[in-house]
Amino acid sequence: DDEKFWSKKDMTLEKTSKFALENALDFIALGFKPENTKIIIDTKNIKTLYPIAAQFAKRINFSxxxxxxxxxxxxxxxxxxxxSLQSAPCFIEDMPVLIPFGVDQDPHFRITRDIAPKINKPKPALIHNIMIPALGGPKGKMSASNENETIYTTDSPEVVKKKINKYAFSGGQPDIEEHRKKGGNPDIDVSFQYLRIFFEPDDKKLQQIHDDYKSGKMLTGELKEILIEKINKFLAIHQQKREDARSQLDEFLFKD
Amino acid sequence: DDEKFWSKKDMTLEKTSKFALENALDFIALGFKPENTKIIIDTKNIKTLYPIAAQFAKRINFSxxxxxxxxxxxxxxxxxxxxSLQSAPCFIEDMPVLIPFGVDQDPHFRITRDIAPKINKPKPALIHNIMIPALGGPKGKMSASNENETIYTTDSPEVVKKKINKYAFSGGQPDIEEHRKKGGNPDIDVSFQYLRIFFEPDDKKLQQIHDDYKSGKMLTGELKEILIEKINKFLAIHQQKREDARSQLDEFLFKD
Incomplete structure (x- = not known):
């Protein structure tokens, strides 16, 4: 979360460190294990990162x-x-590395791959993950810094309901009559996209929702209701696990 | 010594760390006390320095x-x-700071003073020290990276003698006859300058050497002989203290 510190005027390192730890709770809640998972925080682990970052920084110029x-x-x-700091964790241990990341971070890891051979390290392999669309529409990415465009893992059921109903970009028509006639567009409907990406693992059910929405049989409100229920069902369990994770946090932190 | 790492292609962090510790031995030998003196090495103390440097870095742009x-x-x-890292040690403790430094480091500390109020810290006060002329002449500064232009605190008496006789820029005339007639120029003579800056604390004696050299009464070889003896007398004691300092080194290192 350091990048937020650099790019946002009012962001402090205290806040970004806190964000990092809050994010970590989500990872732990999702089932990552401390034996395989180490959380690296730039400001906390700088002793390990800086000498590696320095090797990188020397080989990158402003151009x-x-x-x-x-x-x-x-x-x-x-x-x-x-x-340079973003690249450093790939080389803490001398073994092949695979990096899953949001596609917007690609430029950082392109540089990482360019420089790696110059410091006699293996190039890390990359997995590009798609960005999740913001609630406001398929053009923006979901970003923690825009409250109304984002469902947080800490949101209450009421907040989830309100955000989806109020802000989730719809592929439907302006009124029910027109919707029944022309149908909705699931490809741009954010609620449908969330079901597709996260919350409906059953491809048949997903296809049914897709078809019903497209034909006009399913209304936007009904689609949103499905999503709200799925999200809140997930969050109820997740939030419990997330609270339990606090006591485990220290085990996950990388020790210099 | 990090700056050497960034500016010299073949310099490694291992070498610059070693330089820093070797320099530290000279400070200790000169009588600095561990109660008042803490040696900060960027790579070793980065945990303390980085969060402060980050506050700075955010407020300085490439322009x-x-x-x-x-x-x-x-x-x-x-x-x-x-x-940013060069500025950080000024703000480790929340108290007024005075920085003595070689005048070539002035730009770094100008920036430090500019940024300090923006992060609610007092501006450090600066003392500009002159650069010591290189052996090769009054135009260059003595620099550790140019062996023949520099007397190291670890040089043997023979090496000192050879360097002064061979490389110390002379303000004298091409031959003895001419020197006796026209006299030398102590203002550009590096040996005289070293006596002035370091090795002849007695102003009367210094004036005598100045006048004798200027009048042609003293030859360049005689002037160099005085300097060689002074340097070697100093180094004999200093090198002993310097070796004794090794066991004290750890007491001087800043602990994060």
Missing amino acids: NTKAVFGFENETNIGMIFYT | NTKAVFGFENETNIGMIFYT
């Missing part, structure tokens, strides 16, 4: 970061240095 | 470093970030 990230002369020098 | 240090698009991003 490279300009070309890859579109940095400008007004970019702060922490943000400029940051890609 | 600033371009204006202050003459950085270019080809400057590596470690060097770009480095001024």
